[in-house]
Amino acid sequence: MKEKVLVGVVDFKDHSAWPVDDVIYEMKELVTACGGEVVETLMCPAHPPSAATLINKGKVAEISERVKATGVKTVVLSAELKGHQQRELEEAFGVNTIDRTQLILDIFARRASSQEGKLQVELAQLQYRLPRLAGHYDELSRQGGGIGTMGPGETKLEVDRRRIAERIDRIRKELEDVTQARQTKRKKREDKHIPLISLVGYTNAGKSTLLNTLTDAGQVTKDGLFTTLDSLARQSVLPNKQRVVFSDTVGFMHDLPHNLIEAFKATLEEVQSADLLLHVVDVSNHNFRNLKESVDIVLNQLEALKKPTVLVLNKIDLLEDPTVLEVIRRGFDNAVTISAKEKTNIDQLLSLVEEALSKLAVTLQVKLPLDRMDLINLAHKAGEVISVDYGEKFITLVARLPHHVAGKFEQASS
Ligand SMILES: Nc1nc2c(ncn2[C@@H]2O[C@H](COP(=O)(O)OP(=O)(O)OP(=O)(O)O)[C@@H](O)[C@H]2O)c(=O)[nH]1
Ligand SMILES: [Mg+2]
Incomplete structure (x- = not known):
């Protein structure tokens, strides 16, 4: 049987806050992910916040009454509680009382x-x-x-x-x-000039579904929060024959506890070292603009917000009115509308990926055989030649080249 939970939505009267309905929806999803069931939701004013209990006295009494009447076993508040506030509330309610951060940590603990x-x-x-x-x-x-x-x-x-x-x-x-082992792996990949494309996005946006569509990863996908906790990388070949690595990782959420981001550093380094990000957004969620913004905030914390990014507007098969799609897409730079599940517009996504990668370049110094003038010509055409030195035994070339041609030079290099 599911554990009955009462949710208190803490209202600080903050105008930048999410609409209440969206906060309630997300709290319910979090409780469900913990194996619980929300049987009652109460708005809890906290302006000004009470030092002792965060929410005001009258509300503490009301919740205590509702706890008795409904027989709930747990109260969850949507804001972070200090240690003494939690203890005070727990005493007043007489049942297990936790905050949103503990709820998220609990889900992570179940999924790890x-x-x-x-x-x-x-x-x-x-x-x-x-x-x-x-x-x-x-x-x-x-x-x-x-x-x-x-x-x-x-x-x-x-x-x-x-x-x-x-x-x-x-x-x-x-x-x-663990970080060391990852770095060694990454170095190997970088030496081969295989670009890393990292799938990022709000939890439940469809990142793992997209990874499965793009590769044969077989990632677990599920309707619910934080299904994926570990990074998974898979090699793939783009239509232009370029080899790439796609990597799926833990989803983000708004106000993600900073301890969690800090603790997941090793996993999130995958995002930090990516050459390109695919930011997957669930456009069937009417709150998707706020969700996107929350992901941008986490990316900023990871110093990855300025990375080249393709915005992947996903789950278009769920939109009742497809005419809004074009309007949504035009509102963003470098965006594509897809359905990862139905495999719609994946070709368009891949051409945006190819285009974005072609703009990335690496600096390379190679010693080429004297008969490889074709490569010197290619370097002039595809990239920027910094110096060419014709020696007796080989040609030394220093050039900035797009990822997808750099590999050819490495292979020919002695
Ligand atoms: N209708 C529809 N459902 C989709 C689409 N993409 C993903 N889903 C569904 O959305 C849910 C979440 O998908 P996942 O791929 O697990 O999402 P995720 O971003 O990896 O989520 P986390 O790992 O939990 O952060 C699953 O039930 C998928 O089947 C889509 O294009 N259309
Ligand atoms: Mg996933």
Whole structure:
């Protein structure tokens, strides 16, 4: 049976906030992804926010009553709570009380399957817990110490803090090894001049479905939030015969806990090192402009917002009025409207990808056999020749060349 949940939508009267209906919709999706079911939603004013409970006193009393009447087992608030606020509310409601960040961390913990994913989620959870430990042990409860557990005069709280901090350090070190292994792989790919195209977008936008359409990746796709947590890369060949790597990764969301982004650094480096981004947007969601903006905010945090990007307006098969499509598409630069599921307009997407890649160039120094004047001509035609030096045994060429021709020069180089 699904766990019954009451959602409190915290309203700060912030004019830049999302429309309430969209906040409620997303909170329901998050609760569902955690295996729960929202049985009641209440608006909770927090202007000005109460230091003790975030939401105002009257609302705390109202929620307590509703908790009793509905028999819910969990209350979730849509904004982040401080440790003492959470404890205060939990006491008032008499049931498990969590904030949106904990809900997201819980979903990630349920979904993590790789060793790397699990470590990253644990890191985010510990970082969330560490500053919230305070006050749990008000009385200075000294417990009998075993070897290395508790020093003289140390409180239980201090020991817990120290243990968590140590575990955080250990996870960080383990993740560094993962990062190293990824960097080695990336270096190999870069040496071959195979461009990396990273699929990014709001969670549930259809990134994995698109990866499956573009390659034979066989990624799991599902209607729900955060289905994919690990990056997956697959080689493919574009219609112009250029080899590329497409990579699918964890989806983004608005106000993603910063601990989570920080913890998922190793996974998200895939996005940072990409040559081209395909930003997948679900245009069947009427709130898609806000979703796109939230993704742009995360990309900006990752310093990847200025990367060459093709905007992929997905799920057009779900639009009831296809005439709006052209209007939507014209509103964006470098955009294409597709259905990843129905495989519609994939050819148009691929030509935009080819076009974007042809604009990217790499600087290359190669020693070519004397009889490869064809390549010197090609370098003049396709890129920018910086210097050519005709030696006795080979020609040394330095040039800036588009990705898709650079490989030919590498192959011919001695
Ligand atoms: N109708 C329709 N559904 C689609 C399309 N693309 C994806 N979907 C559906 O949307 C849901 C989410 O797709 P995924 O590919 O898992 O989305 P994602 O962006 O990888 O999501 P996360 O990994 O959770 O971030 C699935 O139920 C897909 O079948 C499309 O073009 N049309
Ligand atoms: Mg996915």
